Amino acid sequence: MQRKSCISGEYARPALHIGGVIDSKVLDFEPPPHWRVALDGPAAGGKTTVARRVAQALGYALIDTGAMYRAVALGALERGLSTGDRAAMERLAEAEASRSEFLPDLEGSQGFRLLVGGVDVTGRLHEPRVSQVVPAVAAIPGVRRVLAAQQAAIGRRGGVVMTGRDIGTVVIPDAEVKVFLTASPEERARRRYGDMHARGEAGDETPEVLQQIEQTLRERDLQDSSRDDSPLLQAPDAVLLDSTGLSLDEVVARIIDLVRTRMRTEVR
């Protein structure tokens, strides 16, 4: 069984939990307990699903930094704050960071649960209104400063798979394994449709619906890539992994392989 832990108090790594296809029989090595796997990439590239499986296989915690930005955006919407008010957004990020707990929940729908002030906000993080404003909130340097510091502190404890946009470039530039995970816009739109459908937020899968989702993803990627502070960028030493046409198992296996290869080079 996996132990529950949180990032605000004592941070215990979940006990080694192996599930799915990558199991202990396949994992022919003992992952170093304090390594960091940084997984960056554009919207709907499959980071969270892949990261959850990689974390399960390695016995690491999954930290989805997008959830932290989403929680600030959600907090702003719930309080009726203007997301354009930079000072208010920074204060909110500070207040939320000190009251938030990130609970590993690798078996759950998201792979984690995020509590703010003891309230579980996980199920609300992907509301369309949150997705709409989150890039603007995440572009505010004060908000990034607060959240990136919190994420870097988690990274220093190690034993994590951390997903985001700037993990390999800014948050954990010395991560042992860095992956930039992407997929074609069409495939990402199909995956995002699948997520939305599973949450009961999408009707029939029509070409128009997929095109609309693809357009929304492109707009978000453009916002994330063109901001001044920590834009979405592949770190020079990150491995580019295009998951178009690959199964989830294949993507997970490739990342596990990168960990294995890195361990071999460390030993030499």
Ligand code: CDP
């Ligand atoms: O899951 P999805 O790919 O839709 O995005 P996410 O990982 O939940 O991130 C939501 C938004 O948070 C992104 O579009 C970015 O604007 C922001 N973000 C960021 O700026 N830096 C990160 N490390 C993670 C997310």
